[in-house]
Amino acid sequence: MKSRISLNITVVIAVFTLLLTSCASREKIxxxxxxxxxxxxxxxxxxxQTRLQPDDLLMIIVSAEDVEAAAPFNLINSMTSNPLNPAGTGQMQQQLYLIDNNGYVQFPVLGNIKLGGMTRKDALNYLSKEIGQYINNPIINLRIMNxxxxxxxxxxxxxxxxxxxxxxxxxxxxxxxxxxxxxxxxxxxxxxxxxxxxxxxxxxxxxxxxxxxxxxxxxxxxxxxxxxxxxTRVNSSVVGPNLSLGLSALSLLVTIIALSTK
The missing domain is CATH 3.10.560.10 (Outer membrane lipoprotein wza domain like)
Incomplete structure (x- = not known):
């Protein structure tokens, strides 16, 4: 009788341990x-290729051999203050173009142009063609900043x-x-x-x-x-809060069975 009870305790502990230590198969991980x-x-x-979309912030810089001719096609850099600098000086910051909900940006000289939906390559080709009507051999640098x-x-x-x-x-x-x-x-x-x-x-x-x-x-x-x-995670979210209670109950059960055999 005593050996049978001990066997039952061993089986309970083994099953409980197996449940706690079971892991996912190789195919799952x-x-x-x-x-x-x-x-x-x-x-x-x-x-x-990335496609431009609404709410994209674009940095577009136009350059050419004739620097003065390219200047009107660039946004004016803004000066931002640095409150941590005791001298009160700031730094130059490149202004960005925001693509609106309809895919348009307001571009210097060219006006309201649609870039949304284009790939980066398509946008570069389009800008080069349009700006090329005003200056020779423009170089366009376009980058998504967000x-x-x-x-x-x-x-x-x-x-x-x-x-x-x-x-x-x-x-x-x-x-x-x-x-x-x-x-x-x-x-x-x-x-x-x-x-x-x-x-x-x-x-x-x-x-x-x-x-x-x-x-x-x-x-x-x-x-x-x-x-x-x-x-496993879903089940553990249910078992987890009750795990300590379950362990306490198991420990109590084992203790009771052990005492009853004496």
């Missing part, structure tokens, strides 16, 4: 599982990431967020992207390497990435 077998055709690496993406959910460092470049992959965004936790659903990553004024949800399976061939391997500015929690 490993990225790019079929990388060796997938032929990477049609990679987006050389084809991807490129950012938001990463939420089961990552170690969720937040909004500001990017200095204009090209960011989904993998890089996840890495900037400290990678996914073991509870993140790698096979069902949600990307919310604005397309033609509509917010469109897209699901990406990061356990399959062919997602690198999709148009969503590279993120657009203002994309939202959400890593959904798996069942």
């Amino acid at each position: 490993v990225y790019y599982q079929d990388a060796d077998s997938v032929l990477m055709n049609n990679l987006q690496d050389t084809k991807f 490129f950012k993406v938001t990463v939420q959910g089961e990552v170690n460092k969720p937040g909004v990431h500001s990017i200095n470049s204009e090209r960011l992959t989904l993998s890089e965004a996840i890495a900037l967020s400290g990678d996914m936790t073991v509870y993140g659903k790698r096979e069902n990553v949600l990307i919310i992207r604005e397309i033609d004024g509509h917010r469109v949800p897209i699901r990406v399976d990061m356990t399959k390497s062919d997602f690198m061939n999709s148009p969503f391997y590279y993120l657009n500015q203002n994309d939202i990435v959400y890593v959904e929690p798996n069942k």
Whole structure:
């Protein structure tokens, strides 16, 4: 009788420990599982170009051999004060162009021009053509100054990431967020992207390497990435608050059974 009770205690403890230490399978947590077998055709690496969209802040600088001729096509730099500087001096700051809700910017000399929806290359070609009617061989430098993406959910460092470049992959965004936790659903990553004024949800399976061939391997500015929690995380959110109570109850049960055998 005593040995049977001891066996029952052992089984209870073993099952409880197994539940606490159970982990997800390899297929649920490993990225790019079929990388060796997938032929990477049609990679987006050389084809991807950012498209300008409403609320983008653009730095556009026009230069030419004739500096005076190019000057009217540039915004006047503004002086910003520095309250931490006891001398009260500030620094020069390049003014930026804001693309409005209809895709337009107010550009010196050219007036109201539409850049929204264009790729960076298209915008450069358009500006070079229009400004070229006034000055010879203009050189245009265009850059998005507020490129950012938001990463939420089961990552170690969720937040909004500001990017200095204009090209960011989904993998890089996840890495900037400290990678996914073991509870993140790698096979069902949600990307919310604005397309033609509509917010469109897209699901990406990061356990399959062919997602690198999709148009969503590279993120657009203002994309939202959400890593959904798996069942283990959802269940733990329910079990977690009661875990200490469960352990106390188990300890009490074991103690009672042990005393009853004496």
